Amino acid sequence: MxxxxxxxxxxxxxxxxxxxxxxxxxxxxxxxxxxxxxxxxxxxxxxxxxxxxxxxxxxxxxxxxxxxxxxxxxxxxxxxxxxxxxxxxxxxxxxxxxxxxxxxxxxxxxxxxxxxxxxxxxxxxxxxxxxxxxxxxxxxxxxxxxxxxxxxxxxxxxxxxxxxxxxxxxxxxxxxxxxxxxxxxxxxxxxxxxxxxxxxxxxxxxxxxxxxxxxxxxxxxxxxxxxxxxxxxxxxxxxxxxxxxxxxxxxxxxxxxxxxxxxxxxxxxxxxxxxxxxxxxxxxxxxxxxxxxxxxxxxxxxxxxxxxxxxAHGEDIHDHGLERAVRRFPFVPNDPAKRDADCFEAFNIQVEALAKRLEAAHAKTLVIGVSGGLDSTHALIVAAKAMDRLGRPRGDILAFTLPGFATGEGTKANAWALMRALGCTADEIDIRPAARQMLGDIGHPFADGEPQYDVTFENVQAGLRTDYLFRLANQRGGIVLGTGDLSEMALGWCTYGVGDQMSHYAVNTGVPKTLIQFLIRWCIRDGQYDAATNDVLNAILAQEISPELVPAGADGALQSTESMIGPYALNDFFAHYVLRHGLAPSKIAFLAWHAWRDVDAGRWPADFPADARVAYDLPTIRHWLEKFCYRFFQTSQFKRSALPNGPKVSAGGAISPRGDWRAPSDGTAQVWLDELSVNLP
Missing domain, CATH: 3.60.110.10 (Carbon-nitrogen hydrolase)
Structure with missing residues (x-):
């Protein structure tokens, strides 16, 4: 049956x-x-x-x-x-x-x-x-x-x-x-x-x-x-x-x-x-x-x-399939013309919002940490365009790469290449000595040579990076530009307070990870920057997403974000239907299953990334949806409740406590987890 x-x-x-x-x-x-x-x-x-x-x-x-x-x-x-x-x-x-x-x-x-x-x-x-x-x-x-x-x-x-x-x-x-x-x-x-x-x-x-x-x-x-x-x-x-x-x-x-x-x-x-x-x-x-x-x-x-x-119509409980296209990327249109139009709007929303904040703050400089990853890359290219639009030199952007214990040479090289290509004022601060000092001060085993890579080890690095940026902004008359995106804030995948959750202005907080990837591709395709910048952007797009807080294992494998919190494509799918439509988890699972259950690569435009051409079965969708519900409804709201200012970008929803989403920080995910448990096969 x-x-x-x-x-x-x-x-x-x-x-x-x-x-x-x-x-x-x-x-x-x-x-x-x-x-x-x-x-x-x-x-x-x-x-x-x-x-x-x-x-x-x-x-x-x-x-x-x-x-x-x-x-x-x-x-x-x-x-x-x-x-x-x-x-x-x-x-x-x-x-x-x-x-x-x-x-x-x-x-x-x-x-x-x-x-x-x-x-x-x-x-x-x-x-x-x-x-x-x-x-x-x-x-x-x-x-x-x-x-x-x-x-x-x-x-x-x-x-x-x-x-x-x-x-x-x-x-x-x-x-x-x-x-x-x-x-x-x-x-x-x-x-x-x-x-x-x-x-x-x-x-x-x-x-x-x-x-x-x-x-x-x-x-x-x-x-x-x-x-x-x-x-x-x-x-x-x-x-x-x-x-x-x-x-x-x-x-x-x-x-x-x-x-x-x-x-x-x-x-x-x-x-x-x-x-x-x-x-x-x-x-x-x-x-x-x-x-x-x-x-x-x-x-x-x-x-x-x-x-x-x-x-009386009669309820039909048989499987008649689904006569409806369900976008794998609900924040991103499939149609190339609509997608380009959306990218134009999203990018310019961010640029104009940041330009206004720079004017209002009378900031002499804009301070940003550049890791060589997607989010800081996108925030930096938005910052460069905002400076262009204000008629200010890109040298007013103070861009710092802040390598830690697990920073890869490839990402650091990409960070430097991007900062140079954009003409920022670029510098590097090695946070490892300060991190060792802090870990030693609090009696962490790593300071004595033991490889204990726990949350304290990770957050000491994330916190120091933010602390350096704020002090640099104090010293040089600037404001700190946040780089974290909507997907990370929805999942609470950030370090609270003195960490990447905090900044003076969070330009990416209304943009999900999947859309950021398309925005960077659009910038390349639309000729927003020069060839040298485009080369670096393409290299960054090709990297695996990693927080780079824990050194690679014996097999040389990098720490993988998506192996810990789930594929961003699925998480953004879940977030869209929770934030924008308030659908029950079982309904979200139903839609996700129809969207992702087969590869069918021919359905996707040629410029969609290769990782879009994958399939997820229902058990996989259920596993990551349970994780999403727990993180979103139970453990992460306190971080969203204290978000810095940043522009709403997508009609698909935002997570600002002053905008689309208001929720108690001490809530429970049990209602959503129970609904999923009862209604899925």
């Missing part, structure tokens, strides 16, 4: 699809058959909600034929056929039909589930400009609340005031609007979302003209972002009349402003555009986005005016 961990429903996900059926010009039987063919396909693919185009049962572009009694009767017969055939189908169907009520014809969305019509939603906004003449045939459903419609002998709810909600899956709630409704300044789906719908659907005909596909995508993205919801859009395709217009069959699925699926346009065959909606993410976003709740208040609490139409 499949473990519930692998079930989309247990992970609070809903599989949706936008349907692009083959249409006809008014042949309702053919349209019903095309509808059912795609419904059966969707059923086989585990779809929960299937959205069809506007008037797909009636046909859209039939003009005055909408007003013919025979056409109207045939439409009701087509609905009856679909309802009867839906009894054994899993998906809830949203189909389009023109229906007469009280002497008026309405352009409607009909919700059908397991042989039952749940309700009928009439279109509110009717286009009557340029090529559109809908007011010639249809009445607006605006303001029609609390009503019913006789549909083949059964009274069913009718009106734009309907939200459909699965009684056995509380996260499966949806709202329907039709085409022009979301082109309006006040889309009905806005009220639907404020009333509680997590998935907003649009049944659209929408003929195609140049540029319209981009406009549709923009509107769907905007509505899903403003409504803090998912948005499923289905436009008419092949088979509709081309007397005066043409059709492209665009299907779109968005979530929180991001497109997660899109159809092949102008396809000659019927098809489905399928994606899994993360409703837990939506609920979490609404709970932390107070403006959404304020909007509901200012709108007079729409949930008090909407009717909630319940239906």
């Amino acid at each position: 499949t473990h519930p961990f692998y079930s989309l429903h247990r992970q609070r996900m809903v599989r949706v699809a936008a349907a692009t059926p083959g249409a006809s010009v008014g042949d309702t039987r053919a349209n019903a058959a095309a509808t059912l063919a795609l419904a059966q396909d969707a059923d086989a693919r585990g779809v929960d909600l299937l959205v069809f185009p506007e008037l797909n049962l009636t046909s859209y572009a039939i003009d005055d034929l909408h007003l013919q009694s025979a056409q109207q009767r045939a439409t009701r017969d087509a609905i009856a056929a679909v309802v009867a055939a839906s009894v054994d189908l899993k998906p809830v169907l949203l189909v389009g039909a023109a229906l007469e009520r009280n002497g008026r014809l309405y352009n409607c969305a009909v919700a059908i589930a397991r042989g039952r019509v749940l309700g009928v939603v009439p279109k509110t906004f009717l286009p009557n400009y340029r090529e559109y003449y809908e007011k010639r045939w249809f009445a607006s459903g605006g303001g029609l609340t609390g009503l019913t419609i006789d549909l083949n002998g059964e009274e069913v709810p009718f009106g734009p005031d309907l939200i459909f909600a699965a009684s056995d899956l509380p996260f499966f709630t949806f709202h329907a609007e039709i085409c022009e409704d979301y082109w309006a300044p006040t889309p009905p789906s806005t009220m639907g979302a404020l009333a509680g719908a997590l998935i907003c659907c649009n049944l659209s005909a929408s003929n195609i003209v140049i540029g319209k596909a981009r406009e549709r995508a923009m509107l769907a993205a905007a509505q899903s972002a403003r409504g803090v919801c998912a948005y499923v859009y289905a436009a008419a395709g092949i088979g509709e009349s081309t007397t005066d217009v043409a059709w492209d069959g665009q299907g779109l699925i968005h979530e929180l402003g991001e497109q997660i699926a899109g159809s092949t346009r102008f396809a000659r065959v019927p098809h489905l555009t399928v994606a899994d909606i993360d409703t837990e993410r939506l609920v979490q976003e609404r709970s932390r986005f107070g403006t959404f709740n304020d909007a509901a208040t200012f709108a007079g609490h729409p949930e008090t005016r909407f009717r909630r139409i319940g239906f």
Whole structure:
């Protein structure tokens, strides 16, 4: 039996699809058959909600034929056929039909589930400009609340005031609007979302003209972002009349402003555009986005005016895979153009933030320790650019390499090469004599020649480096530039107080380790520095990440950070979903498993690092996620609570106590560890 961990429903996900059926010009039987063919396909693919185009049962572009009694009767017969055939189908169907009520014809969305019509939603906004003449045939459903419609002998709810909600899956709630409704300044789906719908659907005909596909995508993205919801859009395709217009069959699925699926346009065959909606993410976003709740208040609490139409859907605990791309690096876009744009913004946020701090502090110099590792490298190149932007000489940067007992010759050489290439004022202070003195003063065995490499041995070195930098800043009229990144602060992988946790300004504290690697690559690719600097940067990128606090063993192996705290790629993945979305550990494990379970190198752009082309199985993910939860929730908050100032960089989250993250320093990780233990196989 499949473990519930692998079930989309247990992970609070809903599989949706936008349907692009083959249409006809008014042949309702053919349209019903095309509808059912795609419904059966969707059923086989585990779809929960299937959205069809506007008037797909009636046909859209039939003009005055909408007003013919025979056409109207045939439409009701087509609905009856679909309802009867839906009894054994899993998906809830949203189909389009023109229906007469009280002497008026309405352009409607009909919700059908397991042989039952749940309700009928009439279109509110009717286009009557340029090529559109809908007011010639249809009445607006605006303001029609609390009503019913006789549909083949059964009274069913009718009106734009309907939200459909699965009684056995509380996260499966949806709202329907039709085409022009979301082109309006006040889309009905806005009220639907404020009333509680997590998935907003649009049944659209929408003929195609140049540029319209981009406009549709923009509107769907905007509505899903403003409504803090998912948005499923289905436009008419092949088979509709081309007397005066043409059709492209665009299907779109968005979530929180991001497109997660899109159809092949102008396809000659019927098809489905399928994606899994993360409703837990939506609920979490609404709970932390107070403006959404304020909007509901200012709108007079729409949930008090909407009717909630319940239906039993049935929980599916089988493994249907995941119809959704999960980025391995959630802080870094996969698309090269978006990635370069993000890197440009991140780098310049850091540069401008540091430039402002230098001006405000009236600092004569900027003091930084340079190890030859990633973080200090990135902080130094940001500092160099800040000095350029302020019109100050790079010699005002006082860069020091501070070798200790385990400093490698390669990293020290890289540190010197980088400082020279950038034109800093460079120097070296060997901290080993002072470290031996301190270790001797406190009676540490290492001072007597015993190789005891404990936390005291490590932190004496880290603390001395910071102490030297602060005293140098005092002596030379400067401020100390912190180099630690968001990943280290999330894990508490830093020495508190007089250590690398402290500085006068922490320019990297909003940047995760994975993003720092891409930022350095972007600086090289974008030509931010000269060839000599780029050569050093490439060499630094190729190094293994190491704190270099403990000498290499007999085998010559360097101390490895990731062997102790886990791969930064996984830790940054975990941090993103904890900080930005507040997801439970088991859900984070589910997403991480789908992102990392196979190598599939072809999915990754050519400029992604080689270590991105790896795979992690579920036991490995679980092991490092347990470590992350313990470090993040139980042992590290006191370090984050005392962070120095530094800029937020990524929308993915930050850990400043004055910004994104506030938590008690004496909390426990037990809730998160228990949740992981109970819900993973």
